[in-house]
Amino acid sequence: YRSKAKGRGSYTLFTPNMVESHKRKLQIANGIEQGLREDEFIVYYQVKVDNQGHVIGAEALIRWQHPEFGMVMPNEFIPIAEQGGKITAITQWIIKHVCMDFPDIKQWAPKNFKVSVNLSGHDLRNAQLFDYIYNTLNLYDVNPENMEFEVTESAYLENFELSNKFFRRMSNMGFSIALDDFGTGYSSLSYLTQITIDTLKVDRQFVMELQTSERSRLVTGAIIDLAKRLSLTVCAEGIENFEQWDYLRQHGCDNVQGYMFSKPVPLKTLLSSAPFYEESQFRS
Numbered sequence: 671y672r673s674k675a676k677g678r679g680s681y682t683l684f685t686p687n688m689v690e691s692h693k694r695k696l697q698i699a700n701g702i703e704q705g706l707r708e709d710e711f712i713v714y715y716q717v718k719v720d721n722q723g724h725v726i727g728a729e730a731l732i733r734w735q736h737p738e739f740g741m742v743m744p745n746e747f748i749p750i751a752e753q754g755g756k757i758t759a760i761t762q763w764i765i766k767h768v769c770m771d772f773p774d775i776k777q778w779a780p781k782n783f784k785v786s787v788n789l790s791g792h793d794l795r796n797a798q799l800f801d802y803i804y805n806t807l808n809l810y811d812v813n814p815e816n817m818e819f820e821v822t823e824s825a826y827l828e829n830f831e832l833s834n835k836f837f838r839r840m841s842n843m844g845f846s847i848a849l850d851d852f853g854t855g856y857s858s859l860s861y862l863t864q865i866t867i868d869t870l871k872v873d874r875q876f877v878m879e880l881q882t883s884e885r886s887r888l889v890t891g892a893i894i895d896l897a898k899r900l901s902l903t904v905c906a907e908g909i910e911n912f913e914q915w916d917y918l919r920q921h922g923c924d925n926v927q928g929y930m931f932s933k934p935v936p937l938k939t940l941l942s943s944a945p946f947y948e949e950s951q952f953r954s
């Protein structure tokens with residue numbers, strides 16, 4: 671093979687870049703267990719606000735302060751952890767750390783505040799996770815009503831029966847359930863009649879296109895209507911400007927999160943911020 675490392679349409683099978691990225695992937699895969707033991711991971715929190723700008727919750731989003739690579743983002747290491755069968759160890763780590771943060775959050779937050787934790791599809795197949803959640807919340811004395819679990823639409827539907835069973839149990843225990851990244855993964859809506867969820871999360875893709883695409887506005891409006899008819903709460907993610915927020919709430923969207931309010935931040939930063947946002951801050 672002729673090597674043309676730079677330039678498109680190269681014939682090379684392995685470029686130096688591919689070798690590097692493969693090495694990085696391996697190091698990430700092999701470093702997860704030790705990283706968890708040594709607490710190299712960090713929980714960041716991104717606030718969710720209601721129509722008035724009051725903070726009503728926060729999504730826990732994991733980061734990895736890697737000894738060699740610096741800050742590694744979940745979009746990179748979560749899929750690797752899933753492939754290597756290590757995702758549930760990460761999920762347990764984050765649940766435990768959210769519980770440990772809870773006394774501080776409780777001091778700061780309004781009464782009905784919920785912290786949302788993301789679950790992977792693989793988690794639902796792990797028979798021990800349910801007990802782990804139950805025991806950990808007991809140990810740290812956290813009320814399930816202050817916690818929500820987010821699962822993507824596609825992960826939920828990968829194993830529909832199992833998901834239904836898992837989340838029905840979770841719901842019976844008092845946890846809230848949100849269907850994440852809704853609208854991107856699936857074509858049929860009929861499953862919505864059979865599942866136990868509380869919230870639909872409108873994917874950031876739709877929010878991004880609100881100002882430029884009439885179709886995205888129509889689809890977003892339809893998702894909100896659908897959720898309302900099913901008596902579900904609607905939360906939209908990825909709000910970056912006032913126009914997006916205004917469009918969403920005028921069309922009945924209950925809650926939002928996005929960089930306009932706050933990026934995901936470490937606990938300390940969360941606790942030093944005000945639990946409400948004045949609309950006048952954002953108006954252009």
Ligand code: C2E
Binds near residue numbers: 743744788928929
């Ligand atoms: P997600 O659950 O849909 O989380 C929202 C993502 O959108 C977060 O990225 C958040 O930082 C980002 N985001 C929020 N508002 C804005 C905005 O206004 N503009 C832009 N450009 N981005 C915004 P992040 O933290 O990088 O997480 C990416 C994904 O990784 C998450 O998507 C979730 O699927 C996954 N993830 C994160 N933490 C965990 C975890 O603890 N467990 C599992 N299983 N997955 C996680």
Ligand code: MG
Binds near residue numbers: 729820850
């Ligand atoms: Mg999420």
Ligand code: MG
Binds near residue numbers: 850851871873907
């Ligand atoms: Mg999401």
Ligand code: MG
Binds near residue numbers: 851873874907
């Ligand atoms: Mg998303």
